Amino acid sequence: xxxxxxxxxxxxxxxxxxxxxxxxxxxxxxxxxxxxxxxxxxxxxxxxxxxxxxxxxxxxxxxxxxxxxxxxxxxxxxxxxxxxxxxxxxxxxxxxxxxxxxxxxxxxxxxxxxxxxxxxxxxxxxxxxxxxxxxxxxxxxxxxxxxxxxxxxxxxxxxxxxxxxxxxxxxxxxxxxxxxxxxxxxxxxxxxxx
Amino acid sequence: xxxxxxxxxxxxxxxxxxxxxxxxxxxxxxxxxxxxxxxxxxxxxxxxxxxxxxxxxxxxxxxxxxxxxxxxxxxxxxxxxxxxxxxxxxxxxxxxxxxxxxxxxxxxxxxxxxxxxxxxxxxxxxxxxxxxxxxxxxxxxxxxxxxxxxxxxxxxxxxxxxxxxxxxxxxxxxxxxxxxxxxxxxxxxxxxxxxxxxxxxxxxxxxxxxxxxxxxxxxxxxxxxxxxxxxxxxxxxxxxxxxxxxxxxxxxxxxxxxxxxxxxxxxxxxxxxxxxxxxxxxxxxxxxxxxxxxxxxxxxxxxxxxxxxxxxxxxxxxxxxxxxxxxxxxxxxxxxxxxxxxxxxxxxxxxxxxxxxxxxxxxxxxxxxxxxxxxxxxxxxxxxxxxxxxxxxxxxxxxxxxxxxxxxxxxxxxxxxxxxxxxxxxxxxxxxxx
Numbered sequence: 001x002x003x004x005x006x007x008x009x010x011x012x013x014x015x016x017x018x019x020x021x022x023x024x025x026x027x028x029x030x031x032x033x034x035x036x037x038x039x040x041x042x043x044x045x046x047x048x049x050x051x052x053x054x055x056x057x058x059x060x061x062x063x064x065x066x067x068x069x070x071x072x073x074x075x076x077x078x079x080x081x082x083x084x085x086x087x088x089x090x091x092x093x094x095x096x097x098x099x100x101x102x103x104x105x106x107x108x109x110x111x112x113x114x115x116x117x118x119x120x121x122x123x124x125x126x127x128x129x130x131x132x133x134x135x136x137x138x139x140x141x142x143x144x145x146x147x148x149x150x151x152x153x154x155x156x157x158x159x160x161x162x163x164x165x166x167x168x169x170x171x172x173x174x175x176x177x178x179x180x181x182x183x184x185x186x187x188x189x190x191x192x193x194x
Numbered sequence: 195x196x197x198x199x200x201x202x203x204x205x206x207x208x209x210x211x212x213x214x215x216x217x218x219x220x221x222x223x224x225x226x227x228x229x230x231x232x233x234x235x236x237x238x239x240x241x242x243x244x245x246x247x248x249x250x251x252x253x254x255x256x257x258x259x260x261x262x263x264x265x266x267x268x269x270x271x272x273x274x275x276x277x278x279x280x281x282x283x284x285x286x287x288x289x290x291x292x293x294x295x296x297x298x299x300x301x302x303x304x305x306x307x308x309x310x311x312x313x314x315x316x317x318x319x320x321x322x323x324x325x326x327x328x329x330x331x332x333x334x335x336x337x338x339x340x341x342x343x344x345x346x347x348x349x350x351x352x353x354x355x356x357x358x359x360x361x362x363x364x365x366x367x368x369x370x371x372x373x374x375x376x377x378x379x380x381x382x383x384x385x386x387x388x389x390x391x392x393x394x395x396x397x398x399x400x401x402x403x404x405x406x407x408x409x410x411x412x413x414x415x416x417x418x419x420x421x422x423x424x425x426x427x428x429x430x431x432x433x434x435x436x437x438x439x440x441x442x443x444x445x446x447x448x449x450x451x452x453x454x455x456x457x458x459x460x461x462x463x464x465x466x467x468x469x470x471x472x473x474x475x476x477x478x479x480x481x482x483x484x485x486x487x488x489x490x491x492x493x494x495x496x497x498x499x500x501x502x503x504x505x506x507x508x509x510x511x512x513x514x515x516x517x518x519x520x521x522x523x524x525x526x527x528x529x530x531x532x533x534x535x536x537x538x539x540x541x542x543x544x545x546x547x548x549x550x551x552x553x554x555x556x557x558x559x560x561x562x563x564x565x566x567x568x569x570x571x572x573x574x575x576x577x578x579x580x581x582x583x584x585x586x587x588x589x590x591x592x593x594x595x596x597x598x599x600x601x602x603x604x605x606x607x608x609x610x611x612x613x614x615x616x617x618x619x620x621x622x623x624x625x626x627x628x
Contacts, residue, residue: 023272023561051399055573055590067581069551090275093559109562116420120562141402144598167229167627176237183237
């Protein structure tokens with residue numbers, strides 16, 4: 001089952017930051033310099049053949065784990081009664097890079113019709129320089145996905161032919177899905193003045 | 195010449211703007227402007243606890259809302275590591291397929307109407323009405339149903355649902371036969387739909403197109419077969435594919451898919467596991483207000499066996515029904531109302547799931563769940579940071595990728611071909627723009 005992760009690790013060992021399997025889904029975290037080559041490998045290598053770029057999105061990890069809305073829970077587990085045995089610990093998930101250093105993360109979901117396998121590729125990006133390579137030349141569908149990520153998060157893609165806002169209007173100020181954009185923020189009025 | 199098929203246009207389903215560069219009647223270039231129905235689903239989903247996302251997810255693909263509900267529930271359940279009961283999974287499959295039939299009826303009916311076949315549209319809307327009456331009997335609403343819950347569904351199926359559904363599906367089959375007779379060998383329909391909006395297999399895959407659009411080009415990809423979820427692996431159904439990738443093939447694929455969905459619903463109704471436990475209710479049926487008042491005074495003797503008579507809108511969610519369709523997971527599923535008001539454990543359980551700050555707390559993690567929506571692979575990518583609210587909910591909309599390929603489909607054809615092509619895209623504004 002780990003074939004795609006092993007393939008990426010074999011070919012580009014310096015670009016891979018880490019990999020994990022969580023709830024049956026494989027994820028590989030790579031550096032942004034290796035994005036284009038690894039994507040090309042996933043598309044063209046015969047044992048990968050990921051012809052579908054199913055989804056391309058981003059996550060802002062600025063407020064991860066700092067929710068003010070959670071009631072405190074006990075950290076130490078309560079002792080079990082005599083008739084219960086402890087269940088083995090279930091799998092855990094960690095991000096593999098630190099939230100302060102890399103604020104954003106680009107998430108790519110690949111699917112192969114030939115082998116019916118999926119892979120999630122994650123590319124962490126720093127807040128100061130949120131730029132990545134565009135995958136438009138490999139998958140034309142990446143065009144709109146990347147435009148939406150630019151619109152919502154402000155992450156630029158080098159090599160994109162037409163990087164402008166997709167869902168929001170051009171005069172919109174800010175990038176709404178960032179965690180520091182409050183949901184009820186008002187926008188400046190636009191339109192013809194009298 | 196530049197022509198603007200503006201956001202407000204009778205043939206633009208929902209709201210979309212096409213800026214067309216024309217040479218006479220031939221389309222040379224096309225720029226698609228979307229976002230007129232952007233309502234910040236992904237941002238709103240971060241604001242509420244996990245079950246609060248359900249009404250928002252109804253309004254994504256609003257002609258097949260049950261599929262969106264269950265797609266989101268699947269993602270959160272996998273994050274929690276719980277599984278819905280078998281009866282609940284059968285109910286989810288039955289309701290999803292009924293939703294899919296009503297989506298295809300709307301799509302084919304509307305696109306036929308735009309070509310001038312007004313009768314077909316009304317016949318299909320008549321059939322859709324019968325299906326919506328079924329949905330209303332189960333969920334209480336026709337369109338914005340909020341029926342799914344993390345760990346189960348809101349309520350069990352009403353009495354007599356199976357017979358009623360079988361009768362309705364027989365009638366729907368007659369309507370489909372009638373509409374097929376009107377359209378399939380109709381000279382005008384064939385001339386306008388055959389050979390227009392052609393997309394090749396490789397181009398479609400490159401754009402990430404899935405669903406009936408891709409199947410019309412000859413790729414037999416269906417998430418229900420490739421990665422079965424709920425109980426799709428127990429049902430027998432075929433995946434229809436087209437040969438030419440034009441609008442006519444997509445029409446045929448959708449018509450055949452409706453028949454396959456009906457086949458699935460009938461199989462599921464035949465094999466659905468039994469409903470609630472047969473508890474004797476004679477003498478043990480309390481009106482709800484009496485039960486609450488007695489419970490407040492501490493007089494709860496016999497409440498463990500009692501069934502309460504709730505408001506008709508809550509029919510199907512009382513004690514026996516509740517366990518049949520909701521997973522037995524205290525960390526995600528509310529107790530039945532008799533337990534909430536009848537004993538302290540139920541009250542504490544209810545409190546821990548409903549009060550602000552408490553609630554469903556999946557462990558830190560992420561999951562991408564793919565379900566087969568009416569337009570293709572509907573993906574929900576949910577990230578949890580261990581708190582009671584989702585950290586990120588991403589919807590992978592199936593018609594987003596189809597709309598990004600719209601310039602490819604339209605360039606080279608005539609202006610008059612835009613209407614059938616756009617109709618067969620089945621663009622749903624709620625899903626495209628979220």
